[in-house]
Amino acid sequence: MDGQIAMVLSVLLAGLGLFTLIVRKELIFKLLGLNVASGGASLFLVAVARRAGPGVPIIGLGPAPAADPLPQALVLTAIVIHFATLALALVYVIFLTEHRHTQDVRHLERLEEE
Amino acid sequence: MRWLAGGVTLSLVGLLLFASLSLPPGSEAPDLEAIAGRYGVRNAVAAVVLGARLWDTLLEVLVFAMAMVGVRIALRPLSKAQEPPPVPESHLLSQAADLLIGPIAVFALYLAASGHLGPGGGFPAGAILGSGLLLLALAQGTERLARNIHERGLERLEYGVVALLISGGMGAALVGSPGSPWLITANLLIGLEVGIGAWVVLHRFVAHRGEL
Numbered sequence: 528m529d530g531q532i533a534m535v536l537s538v539l540l541a542g543l544g545l546f547t548l549i550v551r552k553e554l555i556f557k558l559l560g561l562n563v564a565s566g567g568a569s570l571f572l573v574a575v576a577r578r579a580g581p582g583v584p585i586i587g588l589g590p591a592p593a594a595d596p597l598p599q600a601l602v603l604t605a606i607v608i609h610f611a612t613l614a615l616a617l618v619y620v621i622f623l624t625e626h627r628h629t630q631d632v633r634h635l636e637r638l639e640e641e
Numbered sequence: 642m643r644w645l646a647g648g649v650t651l652s653l654v655g656l657l658l659f660a661s662l663s664l665p666p667g668s669e670a671p672d673l674e675a676i677a678g679r680y681g682v683r684n685a686v687a688a689v690v691l692g693a694r695l696w697d698t699l700l701e702v703l704v705f706a707m708a709m710v711g712v713r714i715a716l717r718p719l720s721k722a723q724e725p726p727p728v729p730e731s732h733l734l735s736q737a738a739d740l741l742i743g744p745i746a747v748f749a750l751y752l753a754a755s756g757h758l759g760p761g762g763g764f765p766a767g768a769i770l771g772s773g774l775l776l777l778a779l780a781q782g783t784e785r786l787a788r789n790i791h792e793r794g795l796e797r798l799e800y801g802v803v804a805l806l807i808s809g810g811m812g813a814a815l816v817g818s819p820g821s822p823w824l825i826t827a828n829l830l831i832g833l834e835v836g837i838g839a840w841v842v843l844h845r846f847v848a849h850r851g852e853l
Contacts, residue, residue: 597671617846
């Protein structure tokens with residue numbers, strides 16, 4: 528049951544992030560929404576990895592049955608990659624802000640058309 | 642527009658909820674002994690990360706290093722922050738940072754070195770090391786800390802660590818199933834790489850945008 532609660536929460540989190548990504552017009556808020564959605568995806572993977580029972584995927588720590596180690600390993604790599612890409616995306620937002628003096632997408636599109 | 646986006650998101654959330662709640666229950670609990678025992682470790686996640694999915698992890702480290710290089714190169718043409726960010730004159734902060742950086746570094750080392758036995762591993766160790774450097778940067782000022790820890794040398798060390806990891810991974814893949822010495826070495830190297838990368842990002846952002 529806890530696994531299902533975590534699953535519902537993760538889907539809601541991803542939906543919230545997606546909504547922010549679509550609705551907000553400032554690039555920095557779009558990145559924040561992407562961040563939240565990615566957190567939802569990570570939580571979903573962890574929830575899928577859960578098995579009935581209190582075990583952790585470490586031998587000798589707690590009784591079996593344990594969680595599935597494969598999705599947890601996926602989440603580990605996903606978090607680090609997300610940090611790296613977020614840093615890179617922020618750099619380009621800084622770039623746009625310095626050169627165009629705005630982060631508003633509508634404004635940027637209008638500048639591009641001129 | 643807002644209502645349309647809300648409707649689309651809500652329907653997508655509903656679909657995802659429907660799909661995820663009708664997932665079949667997970668299969669039997671995995672046989673940890675079979676996974677972890679094959680690499681001679683106790684942490685099954687570490688066995689997957691650095692054993693079964695070794696290439697995924699190594700190329701991910703490469704992607705991380707490339708993103709750090711991207712941050713460094715893309716920020717270069719931008720103007721630096723007007724004046725160097727001032728060093729906060731907080732006696733408490735500087736004393737606490739001097740006191741805490743030792744335990745933080747030791748804890749990061751411990752997590753990296755024991756990642757094959759328990760919770761831990763290279764990535765969290767690197768993140769902790771980076772946070773320790775952030776604390777020092779808050780206390781001493783970023784530019785001074787960058788001089789003190791020889792940032793250029795550290796960046797070269799980062800590239801060296803990535804090259805070492807990839808070549809070591811090739812060697813480990815050739816040997817077959819590498820044992821716990823490889824896992825310990827890889828965890829330590831990954832911790833160093835992630836810690837340096839986090840510091841580089843921090844320093845570049847502070848240097849170009851100023852402290853908040």
